[in-house]
Amino acid sequence: MPLADIHHQNHAHRQVQRAISQGRLAHAYIFHGPDGVGKEMFARALAQLLLCDKAVEATLELSTDMKTIQQGCGKCQECVAVTNNTHPDIHSIYRQLIREHPDSALRKRKALELGVDVIRHFIVDKASFTPLRGKIKIFIIREADRITVAAQNALLKTLEEPPGATLIILLATDLSRLLPTTLSRCQVLPFNPLPDEFVRQTLSESQPDLLPERANWYARIAGGSMGIATIACADNHYDINMKLIEQLVSLNAQTSSGISRAWIEESKSMSSLFRQRDPDISDSEATRRGLLLLIKLSATWYSDILHLLANDEAGLINAHQKKLLQKASQRMSCDYAIGAIRRCSLTEYHLQRNANTQLSIETLVNDLARLSTGKQAISAA
Ligand SMILES: [Zn+2]
Structure with missing residues (x-):
């Protein structure tokens, strides 16, 4: 080029x-x-x-x-x-x-x-x-x-x-x-992140069958990286995100253990894609990368709730899910949304330093369940 x-x-x-x-x-x-x-x-x-x-x-x-x-x-x-x-x-x-x-x-x-x-x-x-x-x-x-x-x-x-x-x-x-x-x-x-519109247009031109709603989401989630948008699209992160949003919306004390099990299963099924790109990584590292993706998408969801609570709709990544975001934001205050984002980044930090994956995810999902239903999380400090 x-x-x-x-x-x-x-x-x-x-x-x-x-x-x-x-x-x-x-x-x-x-x-x-x-x-x-x-x-x-x-x-x-x-x-x-x-x-x-x-x-x-x-x-x-x-x-x-x-x-x-x-x-x-x-x-x-x-x-x-x-x-x-x-x-x-x-x-x-x-x-x-x-x-x-x-x-x-x-x-x-x-x-x-x-x-x-x-x-x-x-x-x-x-x-x-x-x-x-x-x-x-x-x-x-x-x-x-x-x-x-x-x-x-x-x-x-x-x-x-x-x-x-x-x-x-x-x-x-x-x-x-x-x-x-x-x-x-x-x-x-x-080198700068690329404008979202440039990423969206380039992705749409390279994949004419991609629906506009999906191209918009991939461009926004990629944070200005054409490389991330392309991989996210190839690995179908849009559908993974849709499933995750359903889980986060239904998250409460009764559903949390089932949802943390589902996250572990989802990350295991994603691990083969990570290993195809990087054959030198172990199974557990590939699973960890899958969990890190789910945590990143969850943090994005809570960040969107925060944007909505602050009346900043232009900053929404999941703009196509505005009704669900509105419903979720009625149960959460800004403090709780910030608490949820902090819990996600803390778990990300621990997982990157080889913390036990199952325990980390169970604790995170429990805490998110409390924060999502307007209760202070036990370990959100
Ligand atoms: Zn020449």
Whole structure:
């Protein structure tokens, strides 16, 4: 994808174009922002521009302050190789590369983190080679916030003084997981969430059969991430959410134990989808990811109730369920809705730190039952 086709990232465009025109491109960048907003596409399009035999000018649509940018021509041998993912001077680095490591013992390891063996073999060693056919070698590190401390330390010297013509781009959602020494050697380029309307339109264009009500919901729930909207749509989160809303509306002291059992079952049935995308995770981790999704959707429901109580209908995610929201909001005060959201985030926090899933969910659902019926939850403090 050429640079001009990457929309709503004007800050990144501006910084990169200015650096290129002044001949001051940094040798290490961190593209920082939510998943699915175009960071990797931007990195590959930038690589195409740097490798292209004859860069061209293009118009950046939707931009109010910048119209003309440089981008790869898309036609030369180099550009075609980049488009086809076959250019030997672009190196994608990701945790699963451990399976291609020359050491057979390392190849058997789980790829839960981006470890030192991948970083040493696939970046540090390769960075010292001259480019195979282009003018520059470009390393694009996915999920850079999952690089271990040892791997970050192994990468420091290469980040500081990359040998020859080398550009290293780290793609990260969470800067707090990178060492200060890593951050100080890279230029951080922020990427923004995409506008809901852009996500909705792009999703509808790629899936013409998708009903408008569903496309609207996916765009709102994705929080500006095209990637999240696409996965949520593929995994049919809309129907999961509808079932969850029915459960939350009928939640009380009598129904809570059945509903917590249903959540565990639902998350187990979702776990195969998580494992298809990330085969290295365990069954229990896949189940945990399913529960985290149900908790996120529940928190969204209570957040909608809060919006309705504050007469802010424009902020509703589940706008298509306004009648049910109104009914639920009659039983809850703002304090109780805030309590429910807090309980959801507290359980999320505990589950991310490997708390017992069954106990956490039973406690959460019990507390939500109390708060939803206008009673103070026992453990909502
Ligand atoms: Zn070209």
